[in-house]
Amino acid sequence: MLDDTLKAQLQQYLALLRHPICLMASLDDSETGVEMKQLLETIVGLSDKVTLDTSGNDARKPSFVVAREGQSTGVRFAGLPLGHEFTSLVLALLWTGGHPPKVEQDVIDSIKALEGDFNFEVYMSLSCHNCPDVVQALSLMAIVNPNVKTVVIEGGAFQAEVEARQIMAVPMVFLNGQVFGSGRMSVEEIVAKLDTNAGERDAAKLSAKDPFDVLVVGGGPAGAAAAVYAARKGIRVGVAAERFGGQTNDTMAIENYISVLETDGPKFAAALEAQVRHYEVDIMNLQRADKIIPASQPGGLIEVQMANGASLKARSVILSTGARWRNVNVPGEAEYKNKGVAYCPHCDGPLFKGKRTAVIGGGNSGIEAAIDLAGIVKHVTVFEFADQLKADAVLVSKLKSLTNVTIHTHAQTTEITGADGKVNGIRYKDRTTGDDHWVELEGVFVQIGLVPNTEFLKGTLELSKFGEIVVDAKGHTNVPGVFAAGDCTTVPYKQIVIAAGEGAKAALSAFDHLIRMPALPVSEAPTPAHAEAV
Known part of the structure; x- marks a missing residue:
């Protein structure tokens, strides 16, 4: 699972541990459960300051907690924290083991001063480059303040939860069972949101x-x-x-x-x-x-x-x-944001695996998004307002070579439709004929440029x-x-x-x-x- 280079690097990091830590696992017989056990055993084999306890019986299986020796709480990872999240796992190990985080002291003090019970659940995907910041922020908070509990959930391993909670964008954070926020957030942003007097x-x-x-x-x-x-x-x-x-x-x-x-x-x-x-x-x-x-x-x-x-x-x-992403500004866009309307195909694309999606925009960013999504989703429909795609010829050629892509030019998006709280389609007008059409789908990725702040x-x-x-x-x-x-x-x-x-x-x-x-x-x-x- 970890190649020799990664093992060597991880062993160097684990040498920085100041206190013994324990990996407390709740495993099952699934493929992910077997791989998780292999990963944890590998980590234990790289440091005498790390032990493994497989007697856990948490409701989320497979999962494991990174905790100080003698303690039972810490950061819980449900699913495998690999890909972009491997760094998050390494930092959780180091911080739990006493290695100081590279965070300003006043931020640490603000975390310690938080009062109340904060039970965070953060859903992420292994291909999401926005997720690690949020995962690491919430992990640090759980390690610094015992009032904070953090569970990091890999959406692919817990698809039933993702469907039940209608999660269609990551990172998605729940606090005490209620939606707290989505998208990239720094630890300072999260603390400020919890501490109502911080702004003043x-x-x-x-x-x-x-x-x-x-x-x-x-x-x-x-x-x-x-x-x-x-x-x-x-x-x-x-x-x-x-x-x-x-x-x-x-x-x-x-x-x-x-x-x-x-x-x-x-x-x-x-x-x-x-x-x-x-x-x-x-x-x-x-x-x-x-x-x-x-x-x-x-x-x-x-x-x-x-x-x-x-x-x-x-x-x-x-x-x-x-500048920031430009909105389409049609009915349904704001209502279904993060419920099928998304702006980052790299982050949210894996959540639409096997589903039908659309990309609005035929420039380089739109066509790159469509090509990326075509390797993940069932089908991609591209909508371009102009009479032809504006992306570089090499990208257009690549897109047209894909068998699960449909392209509509002269297409004016008029509405993003939905039902039961999530996207179910898109309406557009053919600017050549004036005819209105509706395409059934589950996700819409907006890629139409930027607007200055x-x-x-x-x-x-x-x-x-x-x-x-x-x-x-x-x-x-x-x-x-x-x-x-x-x-x-x-x-x-x-x-x-x-x-x-x-x-x-x-x-x-x-x-x-x-x-x-x-x-x-x-x-x-x-x-x-x-x-x-x-």
């Missing part, structure tokens, strides 16, 4: 911060590059990001970032954050900008008001708020008819001291490498702006970057 405390903490020389709003490739380039000038830099890494967190494979042959989105996002932290940039995560107030005079402070009520001030601001800037900055921030060749906006970069701007070609370059350019422009501005009074001047590090 966080807002007060942010508002008390000294002004920044450069405040970057957004933490994707453009924001990260801007932060690094600005910080290297020795000035005070902050990043306020709703989700550090931006869209790259939702990208399966990255194969066109120069000098990096191949990586995946979550790894790339983690590398971005690590480099920004290396330069001691003040990263303020889970922060959404709500309004920007320009400086009242040349060289004055610009104010950025956040959605939680916080107020941040800076001598210059770089906006890199990125700039709504909060209307009336303050000049925006294009598409909502993009209008910038010049140096990243200047029409407001002095405010710059912009990345997918939220009018710069063509929304690519990671282009966003990173534009972020660097915006930072250099911001620094050029700063050195030409009159000095602020001492009472308003940002604290030098090196002073805080002392």
